[in-house]
Amino acid sequence: MKKYLTLENGDVFVGEACGDLGAEIDGELVFTTSMTGYQETLTDPSYKDQIISFTYPLIGNYGISLETSQSDTVQAAAVIVKEMTDQVFHYQSVISLDAFLKQSKVPAISGIDTRQLTKIIRRYGTMKASLTNQPVTKQTEEDRQASIIKSATLSAGDAKNAEHVVVVDFGVKDNIVKSLQRPGIDVTVVTPESTFEDIANLHPTGILLSNGPGDPTDYSDFLPVIQKLQDNFPLFGICLGHQLLALANGAKTYKMTFGHRGINHPVKNVITGDIYITSQNHGYAVDVDSVDDTPLEVTALEVNDKTCEGLRYPGRPVFSVQYHPEAAPGPHDANKLFDKFIDMMHVNGGVH
Ligand SMILES: NC(=O)CC[C@H](N)C(=O)O
Numbered sequence: 001m002k003k004y005l006t007l008e009n010g011d012v013f014v015g016e017a018c019g020d021l022g023a024e025i026d027g028e029l030v031f032t033t034s035m036t037g038y039q040e041t042l043t044d045p046s047y048k049d050q051i052i053s054f055t056y057p058l059i060g061n062y063g064i065s066l067e068t069s070q071s072d073t074v075q076a077a078a079v080i081v082k083e084m085t086d087q088v089f090h091y092q093s094v095i096s097l098d099a100f101l102k103q104s105k106v107p108a109i110s111g112i113d114t115r116q117l118t119k120i121i122r123r124y125g126t127m128k129a130s131l132t133n134q135p136v137t138k139q140t141e142e143d144r145q146a147s148i149i150k151s152a153t154l155s156a157g158d159a160k161n162a163e164h165v166v167v168v169d170f171g172v173k174d175n176i177v178k179s180l181q182r183p184g185i186d187v188t189v190v191t192p193e194s195t196f197e198d199i200a201n202l203h204p205t206g207i208l209l210s211n212g213p214g215d216p217t218d219y220s221d222f223l224p225v226i227q228k229l230q231d232n233f234p235l236f237g238i239c240l241g242h243q244l245l246a247l248a249n250g251a252k253t254y255k256m257t258f259g260h261r262g263i264n265h266p267v268k269n270v271i272t273g274d275i276y277i278t279s280q281n282h283g284y285a286v287d288v289d290s291v292d293d294t295p296l297e298v299t300a301l302e303v304n305d306k307t308c309e310g311l312r313y314p315g316r317p318v319f320s321v322q323y324h325p326e327a328a329p330g331p332h333d334a335n336k337l338f339d340k341f342i343d344m345m346h347v348n349g350g351v352h
Contacts, residue, residue: 003109005080006136008127011120018084019101019108022133027051027077029129031118036062038097042076042106043069051129053080053114053121060085063093064100074101078131079108080117107131141201148198152188153181162186163345166204168194170212170219170240175328179338180208192219196228206234206345209241211324216243216253216284223248230318234348236341237311237320239282245296245320246311252290256307259283260322263330266303267323269310275303278323279330285322286311317344 003017007029031053032041038059041047059081079101086096101108109131121127130136139147150169155162164186167177172189180187188202199207207229212219219240226248229235237245243253260280267278286308291298300310300321312319319341325334 001133003107004132004135005109005112005117005129006132007120007124007129009120009124012135013109013112013117015080015109015111017107017133018081018098018110019079020105021102021107023078023105023107024130024132025051025077025107026128026130028126029053029080029117029121030126031055031114031121033118039064039068039100040070042074042079042101043071045071045075048075049077051078051080051131052076053112053117054082055114055118057082057114058085059083060097061087062090063088064095064097065090065092066094067092074104074106076106078106080112080114081108081110082112082114084108084110144198145201148190148194149202150189150191151177153177153186155181155183155185155187163205163342164188164203165206165208165341165345166190166199166202167208167210168192168199168222168241170210170244172210172212173324173326173328175326176208176210176238179326179335180342182342185342192222194225196225199225199229200232204233205348206236206341208341209235209237209244209320211239211241211281213240215255216240216247219244220247230313230316234317234341234344235319236337236344238326239322239324242311242320242322243282243284243286245318246286246291246294246308249294249296249313250290251294251296251311252287253284254287256283256285260302260307263327265323267300267309267334268303269300271299276323276333277331278309278325278334279327280323282322317348 001017005013029051033055035056167189169189263279265278265280288308296311299312309322325337
């Protein structure tokens, strides 16, 4: 039975299945150069969930003994060998390596040039890999687009002239999407698993980073995407989206003592002097002082505790607010921020 080893860089190795024949797994691919000690290695908890490739070409020739394991089971996710032998010669051996792997439900692949594999890992660094029973079919561009799009609404306007807002959905409230939907505006909601290229391929004229739960520092994977988005498109961040814009530009966030949750939080726009009564719901905030060392500028403060309520990127159509301009519930004072964002798209959209 064939088994396929597919590396993160796209390389594919085909070998013979051994160990647990049916099992398929993903894991971090590492190599070990030990010439002996495969039983200790495979049962060492530090190798948990890793795919271990043995550079030594013959593995299994002294079997498995009752005294050698370093924990009560095989910890590695999978095993890659050049040759796994059933010809066992050792007085303490009770079972073959292949049988031991089968018992432990761990898949393995033999017939792999593990020295060539090692050279690849040394060039690219440790990478993810998968062991499968069928070749991994490459995801096409269309599959990828379909998997990141959660919903799309076409405006009633002239499609050719429509602005196209891509909303990155970290947990978006319906009323944010509704506040954008109007004639002449197409809205596509995508998951935060989207890459910059995924989003750019949708040809947006503006990006909205949504609200969402939890600690903004947990979303660090998405920060490089925001860095590229703000270089290329008009961008508007709301609540969590505001915090992520701050983090992507090097500012800091912190957990507030008891947060802001209510529908009458006064916010002062420090540039225009305007005051809005706003709807709020957040437990983290952007550290105002940390914004000094970034390209961003603070545009608004909460009147009572002077926490950061707004940011902008001078010279770019990029801004964010900590409060909720979509209300639901709450006052509509700040609703015109959606118009401001749409106006920015009219001026700047399509320039990329
Ligand atoms: N409404 C939100 O987006 C909340 C943002 C973030 N989870 C916070 O509590 O600060």
